[in-house]
Amino acid sequence: MPELPEVETVVRSILPLVGRRILGAEFLAARILRGGDPERMAVRLAGRRIGAIRRYGKFILMSLSGGGYLLLHLGMTGRLSRTGAPGKHTHAIFTLDRGVLLFDDSRQFGAIELHEDFPARVARLGPEPLEMAAEDFARSLRRHRTRIKALLLNQAFVRGVGNIYADEALFRAGIHPMASTARLRLDRALRLHQALVDVLTEAIAAGGSSISDYVDADGRQGFFQVSHRVYQRTGEPCVSCRAAIRRVLVAQRSSHFCPRCQKR
């Protein structure tokens, strides 16, 4: 589900939680805590107030009173909800002084962590693509030796790009997903940066892509999926040249591209 635009939309939908106090927390699936102890974590959370809520790539970071951070990752199928009742895949229930926050995740790839210091795994992420200068993006890109699709998915290169927006940006830039980064000419690298900025900006404005069941914390769907030009359009005509969209595996991930418009 959630890449940068979806997580950004979710974060905006939970901004009303800033200033709320956590009265209690209940964790129903220990796996989501990644080794953390449910009981101890609940005790440590109780009584703390939610401060700033920020997105770092695909991570959601809430600062807490008394120092420390609650770190959330939605994985593939994670959802936050401020409304509705706990269901089959509800793994965490935060009871607040006003309202509630539920964490649902059918595939359990998501994570909830409590850190007393700024989390190292967040500090290790690459820059935000929307805050990065085009020249820095191009320079960094050409230092790597891999296929461009794999690099876009590498969160240490830029943070927040996932399978949908990698494919969509590559299409807009006319670059084949298997193109070699080291041999990509400067003008094409700069064009890719612009394509990435454009597609992410448009997707945020659309509230993200709702592929199967993605919704924000208020249950609202995104509608950028109707603007996808290649992602999951295998066999359909290219919006630009009518050639059939193809699908190949790059770094074990489906990659959708136009064989005529996108060059290596």
Next chain:
DNA sequence: ATCGGTACCTGCACGC
């Protein structure tokens, strides 16, 4: 230090 492959989990669509 980097890279590709695999594992982790559940649900769904599809063909037989």
Next chain:
DNA sequence: TGCGTGCAGGTACCGA
């Protein structure tokens, strides 16, 4: 109807 297969927005870990 049921069963097997392949696929799905994610990251972490392994060995090369």
